[in-house]
Amino acid sequence: MDAAILTAVSALIAGPVAAAAAMYGSRGSNRTAQEGGALSGYNNLTDQLQEELKEKRDELHVLRAELAAERAEVSRLKAVVTQMGGQP
Numbered sequence: 112m113d114a115a116i117l118t119a120v121s122a123l124i125a126g127p128v129a130a131a132a133a134m135y136g137s138r139g140s141n142r143t144a145q146e147g148g149a150l151s152g153y154n155n156l157t158d159q160l161q162e163e164l165k166e167k168r169d170e171l172h173v174l175r176a177e178l179a180a181e182r183a184e185v186s187r188l189k190a191v192v193t194q195m196g197g198q199p
Contacts, residue, residue, distance in 0.1 A: 189199035 192199045
């Protein structure tokens with residue numbers, strides 16, 4: 112084989128190999144982008160859930176304070192009924 116034929120054959124082999132390498136490389140970068148997007152979405156969801164949990168805890172504290180006030184009022188009214196000679 113002379114140099115021209117050798118160069119042509121190597122060009123025919125190198126083309127598909129380069130194309131395959133490019134396809135493999137782009138699939139890897141797409142996978143990385145998808146994983147990054149999933150991680151970002153997970154972090155956003157976690158942040159939203161933590162904010163919602165804080166709001167629910169604050170609401171629970173308010174409801175507990177209201178319940179304590181209602182119980183105190185019921186106790187006071189029972190005492191008034193007992194003072195008046197009634198049965199609470």
